[in-house]
Amino acid sequence: MNSERSGKGSGMSTHPTGDRRGKENDRSRSGTSGKNGLGGKGNGARGRRIDDRGGRSSGTRGSGSRTPPLALAGVPVQVGQRIESDIVGLTHDGEGVGRVEGYTLFVRGALPGERVRVEVLSIGKSFGRAQMTEIVNRGTGGRVEPPCPIHDTCGGCQLQHLDYQEQLKWKRQHVVDNLQRIGKLQVAGDQSGAGTAALGDRSAVIVHPTIGMDEPWRYRNKAQVPIGHGEGGLIGGFYEMGSHDIVEMDSCLIQQEENEETVRAVKEAARMLAISPYNRATGRGLLRHVVVRHARTTGQRMVVLVTNGFDIPHAQEFVELIRERVPGIASICQNIQTAETPVVFGDETRTMWGEDVIYDEIDGIQFAISPRSFFQVNPEQTVRLYGKAVEYAGLTGKETVIDAYCGIGTISLFLARHADRVFGVEIVPEAIEDARRNATINGMNNVEFEVGASEVVMPRWQKAGITPDVIVVDPPRKGCDPALIGTMLELKPERIVYVSCNPSTLARDLRLLEDGGYRALEVQPVDMFPHTGHVECVVSLHRRPSNKVDFIT
Ligand SMILES: C[S@@+](CC[C@H](N)C(=O)[O-])C[C@H]1O[C@@H](n2cnc3c(N)ncnc32)[C@H](O)[C@@H]1O
Secondary structure: OOOOOOOOOOOOOOOOOOOOOOOOOOOOOOOOHHHOOOOOOOHHHHHHHHHOOOOOOOOOHHHHOOOOOOOOOOOOOOOOOOEEEEEEEEEOOOEEEEEEEHHHEEEOOOOOOOOOEEEEEEEEOOOEEEEEEEEEEEEOOEEOOOOOOOOOHOOOOOOOOOOOHHHHHHHHHHHHHHHHHHHEEEEEOOOOOOHHHHOOOOOEEEEEOEEOOOOOOOOOOOOEEEEEEEOOEEEEEOOOOOOOEEEEEEEEEEEEHHHHHHHHHHHHHHHHHHEEEOOOOOEOOOOOEEEEEEEOOOOOOOEEEOOOOOOOOOOHHHHHHHHHHHHEEEEEEEEEOOOOOOOOOOEEEEEEEEOEEEEEHHHHHEEEEEOOOOOOOOOHHHHHHHHHHHHOOOOOOOOOEEOOOOOHHHHHHHHHHHOOOEEEEEEEEOOOOOHHHHHHHHHOOEEEEEEEEHHHHHHHHOOOOOOEEEEOOOHHHHHOOOHHHHHHHHOOOOEEEEOOOOHHHHHHHHHHHHHHHHHEEEEEEEEOOOOOOOEEEEEEEEEEEOOOOOOOH
């Protein structure tokens, strides 16, 4: 398991965020796009291969040997047909949702409010996919020219063609839609922040406007670059949209420049030493991924060479070349991944040179970060996210707090400054080693960490008599384990703070918590991944009093 939670558009890889929470590099992109989403190079062919939503296609995945239908009874469009469609929504993947006689067509690159001409690529019973060929009417959709030259091919940023302020509005709306549809929650508040006064409203949860960045570029502190074989030898960059073909690339506008520089240097060094790139088709070749991190507050950089086997030829020279070329390099590690899998990291990591961690700081707290540990990729927004979590925890210094899914103890240490005791639990052993080290280097002795699944460890703590006043959860994309929710309800903390990177699993879990006696009061969306379809939320929940007297005044 590794790394961050969201983030396509990691910069430099299909799954830029390196989703510790999800499958790394495991997404296939759907649809096609040309410049600004208009039909461009190779669109047709690529588009027909891809269908990751269950719509029929001539696709490469899941279609078996069945020939996809060109027409279907009850479906008002046929494959190949050219028609106009109004775009009425946007999916979390950044595809426009078009309607034709009530039938849904997903159109990559199209924006809500626009009327577009499309060619139908594939159809299914309930929806199909189409390629935009022309924008007939722009409406007030907020379309902008994507500044990234490879926006169309990469697809890592699904929303670059949408004005940033509109992106923030769309993210809030996406959260609201999920809370209403899946969580069956009543929602108050609006895009302007009005409605916050409705905190006195006893039935609705306030969803605040999304907290965005002032300068929403160059934010990523980590790049995860797939390596492969190109015409000129070793290449590294990103997976072409909808495929696992690697395209050479040295620049990504959401990536910190230091990471670009590091990746270039490592590729150069590998070429000089004729290190063989991994070939996904044959399973041969050595270098699979180059993963780099940059700690902005200390200037330290880390390189992780993910290799298909233990032996690296000219390993010493490789290390020397990287050290010569990368300013601030503090750690060079090797991770061995020999499995045929899209998962980036294998289980074994060794330090080739320098320390086994780099150090970064958030809001005055220092963190040691090892190669496979999760660490938020957007430092500027992390302060805002964690700040909100601490605010919602409502600590006075007397409380016992549990931080479930604690990673390297980031939120735990933020909480520990304001609580009596904090207990953190996390499933990745290296992360817990980092967490303990982090508590020590910050001189915090009111925090304890335990390795294990939260749903297993929390009942043990319950039996041991730990009675939390506040529980904070920050689970992976799949949300909380139902058993964990059961234990939380038994523990009856006064407050629960839910940090989530996936509005749909958040909505599901909020419904369980509401039914179990809690009230979701406020939701704060935070834009941790500008220009992608991802949105992070912090939710404040309070326990309903058992005597049924409403507790909100
Ligand atoms: C979204 S991250 C949150 C990390 C941390 N709160 C932070 O902000 O850096 C989710 C974490 O949950 C961990 N995890 C996944 N499944 C888990 C489980 N069942 N029990 C405990 N931790 C788990 C992952 O390894 C990851 O570190």
